[in-house]
Structures are given as structure tokens and as C-alpha cells.
Amino acid sequence: MYLFNSEVVSNQKLSQNIYRLRLKAAKDFCRAAAPGKFVMLGTVDGLLDPLLRRPFGICRWGSDWFEVVIKVVGKGSCQLSNLAKGVLVAVHGPLGNGYPNAELESEQKSLFLVAGGMGIASIASQLFFALDRKQSLVGTFLLYGAANISELILLDELTAASSSGLQIQTITDDGSSSRQGFVTQLLIHELQTRPQSRVFACGPEPMLKSVQKILQETGCDGYLSLENRMACGFGVCLGCVQTVLSETSETGMETAKVCTRGPVFPAQQVVF
Ligand SMILES: Cc1cc2nc3c(=O)[nH]c(=O)nc-3n(C[C@H](O)[C@H](O)[C@H](O)COP(=O)(O)OP(=O)(O)OC[C@H]3O[C@@H](n4cnc5c(N)ncnc54)[C@H](O)[C@@H]3O)c2cc1C
Ligand code: FES
DSSP, X not given: OEEEEEEEEEEEEEETTEEEEEEEOOHHHHHHOOTTOEEEEEESGGGGXXXXXXXXXXXXXXXXXXXXEEEOOSHXXXXXXXXXXTOEEEEEEEESOOOSOOOOOOSSSOEEEEEEGGGHHHHHHHHHHHHHTTOOOTTEXXXXXXXXXXXXXXXXXXXXXXXXXXXXXXXXXXXXXXXXXXXXXXXXXXXXXXXXXXXXXXSOHHHHHHHHHHHHHHTOEEEEEOOOOOSSSSSSSOTTEEEEEOSSSTTSEEEEEHHHHOSEEEGGGBOO
């Protein structure tokens, strides 16, 4: 992992409160990036306050840049969303384990990528990875839910993946897109006809709990990318711990640091 100050290449407003930052990065950083990994970002001026560094998924990257998508929810995300081209950002990463298999071409199983809200940043990293390497996405389904239509972001670029075989379904809580409801409804419906599927999901905790239950009931294999609050991002503060099942502990459970052992966990290991 690398610790460096990076220059903002561009800052694009995607919706009322969601921004895409493209940042410069060294080639080594880009080689170490992988779908599902994340960075801790902070303003250079804010470095004296470590709490101002915040975790964001690496959504897409090239040979000397990477992008994050930031929803403004508080002080740190607001500061980052306001950065102009040329300003320096403190970057620590790539961090975390990422998804277990970046190769999306499935042999027999269908692959369902399930995104809720800003979970799309992590989920889209798998799709951009495949697209940028011209991999086939036949047998891959993106199920994407958000609060309303303006928060369904990156759809233009993701729709371009349809020519590679990706199938996309969207849904919103308020029905402002074509369907109303939760993204888990789409998953239940799809798994009825494709019981041998594999599922990767990222989104708010209630959504992940629901995905876990659906996987238990259908017997499908799956992984959840957790977004627990983080202070350090590299295993020293214990701010991000999550209870998980353990075969070695007497109680059958242990705590895991999401920043180093995760953020991606086998779905049935997570104890919500
Ligand atoms: C591994 C990982 C990857 C992430 N990737 C992205 C991403 O790609 N894009 C993105 O917009 N956000 C992402 N997040 C969430 C993002 O880190 C938080 O929104 C951000 O840290 C909030 O900082 P803040 O200073 O703006 O808000 P704060 O002032 O710290 O908090 C504002 C509000 O947001 C809530 N909040 C803060 N962090 C979280 C969290 N992790 N989960 C739930 N609620 C939270 C607080 O409880 C509070 O209500 C990710 C988080 C993790 C752990
Ligand atoms: S965020 Fe500090 S240990 Fe995980």
C-alpha cells in the first residue's frame, strides 16, 4: 500500500450530492488496485486531524489515475467533493482484500452483482475492470437499487457494458425509476430461476442482511462487501471490527477488522 499526495485531475458532479473525483496515481499504485479495494482519502490541510481521512472504494483506474465516487454525507465527504482540479489530496491505499475473483466470466453459474446506494462504487469496480480488459459479461447481472432516480449513478457507462453481455435492472425506493421497491426483491425473483448463482453485494447494512438471508434460503454462494465506519483503514485502531463466525474460537465467533480482513467477506461468515 502507498501513502502519497495526489493531484485532482477532474471533479464531476454526478447528481445533486454525488461527485466523481479522478486522481493522479503512480503506476505501482494502479497495478496494486483491484475490484473491491478502497483508499483512505483526506484533504492535505486536514492531515493534522486523522479523523478527516475517509474510506472510498476505488471505482475505476487506468495506468496512472484512479476514480472514486463520493456522496456528501458529512464533513469529510463535503470537503473532498469541493476539491478543484490541481488541488492535492492525501491518499492511502489500495487497502483491503477486494473481491475474491476479478474474472467475471462465469463457467456455468450466473453472477449477480447487487448494489444498494453508494455500494455501486464497489460493485461497478468489477464491471469497469472487466470492461477495460474487454472481458465478456455474458451471464452477469447488475441489480441496482437507490433511493430515487437521481441517485442511480454511472448508468450511462454501465449500460455501455450491455454490448459485452451485462444485463441491468434498476429499482428505486420511491418508484421514480421504472420499478418501485428494494433491490433485494429483484434478487429473490432472479434466483428463483437461477438457483446455482453466485452473488456479490455491497450496500447499506439492512440490504446486506437481507441478501445474506436470501442466500441462506436459496443455498447460493455469495460475498458481502461491508462499509463499517473506519478511522485508520490499516488495522491499528479497531474502529471497524465486525463479528464473524470462526471455526477456531471456542465461542464459534470472533471479531475481524473489516479494513484488513475485508471489506469483502463470505456472506455466511458475517454475524449481523
Ligand atoms: C470500505 C468502504 C468503502 C466506502 N466506499 C464509499 C464510496 O465509494 N463512496 C461513498 O460515498 N462512500 C463510501 N463509503 C462511506 C464513506 O466512507 C462515508 O460516507 C464517509 O466516511 C463519511 O464521512 P463524512 O466525514 O462525510 O461523514 P461523517 O461526518 O463522518 O458522518 C456523516 C453521517 O454519515 C454516517 N456514516 C459515516 N460513515 C458511514 C459508514 N461507513 N456507514 C454508514 N454510515 C456512515 C454517520 O453515522 C453520520 O450519520 C465507504 C466506506 C467504507 C468503509
Ligand atoms: S479502521 Fe482502524 S483497524 Fe480498521
